Amino acid sequence: MALDPPTMLTLSIALAAAAALYLAIEWRSIREPSLLFWSAGFATITVGSTLALLRISGLLLIGIWFANGLLVTAHFLFLLGVARFTQVHLSRAWYLIFAAWFAMLLLPDEASWSKIMLVANSLLVALPTLRASFLLRPHGKSLSVGAVQLRYVLLTHGLFYLAKAISVIVPGTLIDLAAFRGEIIQISLVEGAMAIMLIALSMTGTERYRREKQIERLAARDPLTALYNRRALEVRAPRLLENVSGMRPGALLLIDIDNFKLVNDLYGHTAGDRLLVSLSEMIRAVLPGGALAARLGGDEFVILLNDASSERVVGLGNALRDRFHQAAAQAFTTPEPVTLSIGANLFDQPPASLAALIEQGDAALYESKRGGRNSLRLVDRTLASDELSPTR
Secondary structure (H helix, E strand, O other): OOOOHHHHHHHHHHHHHHHHHHHHHHHHHHOOHHHHHHHHHHHHHHHHHHHHHHHHHOOHHHHHHHHHHHHHHHHHHHHHHHHHHHOOOOOHHHHHHHHHHHHHHHOOOOOOHHHHHHHHHHHHHHHHHHHHHHHHOOOHHHOOHHHHHHHHHHHHHHHHHHHHHHHOOOOOOOOEOOOOEOHHHHHHHHHHHHHHHHHHHHHHHHHHHHHHHHHHHHHOEOOOOOOEOHHHHHHHHHHHHOOOOOOOOEEEEEEEEEOHHHHHHHHOHHHHHHHHHHHHHHHHHHOOOOOEEEEEEOOEEEEEEOOOOHHHHHHHHHHHHHHHHHHHHHHOOOOOOOEEEEEEEEEOOOOOOHHHHHHHHHHHHHHHHHOOOOOEEEEEOOOOOOOEEEEO
């Protein structure tokens, strides 16, 4: 089969239709809006390329002007998809692309018409494509190989159309849009078919990677408070604990809500959930850089610190207790105060395991509860003897 312009257009139609269908199916499972924009872009290319075949029959208005207008629209949809993907708000000035295209209807039908049309069309395709590539640039390695690939495919595609616009001013260049003649048109059709395949694959891979990362992040988070869950803490804690030394002690704070059951019994579990979310927000507010926080389950939370000291642990714990007591007292009236009990350990040697460290924190928490609640008990294991340090 000869790769003449009609054959290349037919191939482009098949590829674009397959890409549109593939991305639409991906959207059904991933539900990312950017996939819909990209699918619509390829569907638009399918329609535009089909109409482009009509120029053979002499329907130039539909086969050239309308078909090329759809090509511009398709690349604008690609830009919208990338903007949605990167969460960037596009200026409304980009919609002037369509005003520029409609203005081309006023072009006089003369000998230079084909070249003027090709320059304008190429520039209107290149601009949104290059912009889409630049939108992806800040993300690069932070997303995936697919995002980097998509960025460079769009960049190459945009630069090709920019070069295509410039090439028509070369003396002796043969361009006949009506009859599909000219080397530039031949090269454009080949490049277009290749770009369709590469862009479709890159877009799908990029979205899938981000979706997988989102699922991974959700699996590591407690669904109510969005803090790490216990499993995620066990994965991340060893890196923090291995750096513990006499010069950089570590600390664990085990936190439990006193009389939490009263809130559930008197105000309902929805109120109890709100209180847990409120406590998680307070923990985030006081959490220093490099520290970890997690919800172990129920009303029990944990904080892991590096480069800690007894003063730092006591200061953080008491700030958290005071803030929580004030918020709970304002929100709920209960027979007994809703407060925090905290058991803390300060250590200068990496523990045998996170579970062993939590057990030590649990013993200190028990002492806090037994001592009347609403208090912090600190076990300073950096000293020769373990001593409980109560604070109220």
